[in-house]
Amino acid sequence: MKNRLKVLRAERDWSQQALADRLEVSRQSVNAIETGRYDPSLPLAFRIADVFDMPIEAIFLRD
């Protein structure tokens, strides 16, 4: 699954650690999601959507 996490984060000038703090996960988690190595669970995907104040489908895209 593709995602726009890196772009959205850059638009807000957030570091991976800053986003990780907002999501209450490790920086490694953010990095793994961002690089497409790990697909988050639905609850975490909703948390990400909440942090960016966007719908999930605007962040995560089908391959």
Added chain:
Amino acid sequence: MTGTKEKTTRRSARFWAGLLLGTVGAIAGLALSGAIDADTALVLMLVPVIQTIPLMRAAGRRRDGAAGSLCGKGEAQKRYTRRVALFTALYLLSFGVLTFATAESEPAFALRSVLAVLPGLAVIGIFWAVGRLILEEQDEFIRMLVVRQSLIATGIALSAATVWGFLEAADVAPHLDAYWVAVTWFLGLFVGALSNRIEYGSWGAV
């Protein structure tokens, strides 16, 4: 004191990896040459197992930069580290008592049984600590890495035990005490961490 600590924690991952490999090589060399017996080798093999902790920390620091640490160590990981340290200490203590008691005298069967069970219970405590980490870790990615690492270690230990058992049955390999399965599992954790690093870019938490 603080300066010494900082110097120690700032050792590179390459240093710790070299030290770990050197330690394993030295123990294997001593065991194969007959300089130390199997019991001594078993105790000494704890050293490289423990050395994997600073190795992973150093690798995490290298990856994350100066502010980083191993997966941002959450509360669950801190509790895990404390539990493993406690059970490792209990293992060393109980194994030392067992070795000393059986070397100096011939304890009664009941006492010998109790003393022999204690190191095993301490190792079970480490298994329990890994299980608790999986239950308590709130970060789903890190939890997945720990589960994956444990499954790889379990696969390696069970596979090695099965193959060795048949080799023993066929009189091809010498008899090994069953606790070597646990030692193999701990070494398997390192393989699992390495696999996590390659596959997911993170060593995990164990």
